Amino acid sequence: MGQWRASARIVGRIIAGITGASFSAAGAYVADITPPEKRAQAFGLVGAAFGLGFIPVGSLRALGRHPTVIGLTGTMVCGFMAQMILQSVWALYNQARFDWTLRAVGLSLMVVGLTTALVQGVLVRVLTTRLGERRLLVLGLSTSILGHLAFALADRGWMMYAFIFPFALGGLAGPATQSIISREVGPSEQGELQGSINSLSGLAAIAGPLVGTGLLARFGPDGAHPHIPGAPFFAAAGFVTLGLLLALRLFARASAREIAGPSPSTQRS
Numbered sequence: 001m002g003q004w005r006a007s008a009r010i011v012g013r014i015i016a017g018i019t020g021a022s023f024s025a026a027g028a029y030v031a032d033i034t035p036p037e038k039r040a041q042a043f044g045l046v047g048a049a050f051g052l053g054f055i056p057v058g059s060l061r062a063l064g065r066h067p068t069v070i071g072l073t074g075t076m077v078c079g080f081m082a083q084m085i086l087q088s089v090w091a092l093y094n095q096a097r098f099d100w101t102l103r104a105v106g107l108s109l110m111v112v113g114l115t116t117a118l119v120q121g122v123l124v125r126v127l128t129t130r131l132g133e134r135r136l137l138v139l140g141l142s143t144s145i146l147g148h149l150a151f152a153l154a155d156r157g158w159m160m161y162a163f164i165f166p167f168a169l170g171g172l173a174g175p176a177t178q179s180i181i182s183r184e185v186g187p188s189e190q191g192e193l194q195g196s197i198n199s200l201s202g203l204a205a206i207a208g209p210l211v212g213t214g215l216l217a218r219f220g221p222d223g224a225h226p227h228i229p230g231a232p233f234f235a236a237a238g239f240v241t242l243g244l245l246l247a248l249r250l251f252a253r254a255s256a257r258e259i260a261g262p263s264p265s266t267q268r269s
């Protein structure tokens with residue numbers, strides 16, 4: 001039964017990935033009908049509209065019953081924000097700064113997909129047994145920060161391709177985080193927990209594109225003062241850094257409790 005459920009989930013994710021191409025189609029349509037100077041704001045609104053469809057707000061109450069889950073909630077939100085910022089500006093940024101064609105954008109996304117599949121399908125399994133989930137989470141967040149900073153500082157189009165694999169190593173953090181928090185809830189609460197995670201992702205899907213495209217519109221144009229074309233990627237790196245700090249604080253507190261042992265009241269009970 002467990003193997004069947006895992007297979008069904010994999011098939012579901014594949015189908016979701018295929019149908020998720022509607023986001024690219026919507027983005028292309030917006031680019032066709034929107035003047036260049038207004039595209040950033042338009043893409044932000046498209047991202048917000050997609051995000052509204054993914055918010056089962058009531059399931060968020062599942063987070064309130066488990067301290068570790070609460071502790072990692074901030075880390076997950078920061079990661080979701082960084083992901084949505086990058087997704088919302090990737091095509092627009094590379095087309096504007098490096099004169100990428102739609103073919104080049106599509107090729108880069110294919111490379112992202114392949115490297116992400118490699119990281120999450122192979123490296124996660126190998127490294128989890130060697131490093132453990134906490135270290136894997138920290139490693140993933142650290143490489144994600146470096147990847148976003150590299151994108152922000154790249155001044156040649158080929159560099160964006162070169163930095164994709166180091167950036168994709170950030171995908172180590174997601175499975176590690178979900179594994180940690182899934183152990184904190186009972187079998188009857190797993191569905192509610194996953195609904196909560198999807199809710200957080202949905203909220204980030206609204207806010208992230210607004211932040212990313214807003215920063216690109218403000219600091220990206222040649223006449224902007226200051227001119228910081230990589231501002232969205234700097235912001236994404238900032239969110240992941242905050243998420244890493246929150247995770248490290250949580251792990252430090254958990255380690256302190258483990259060293260201290262159970263409280264006297266717990267021992268008496």
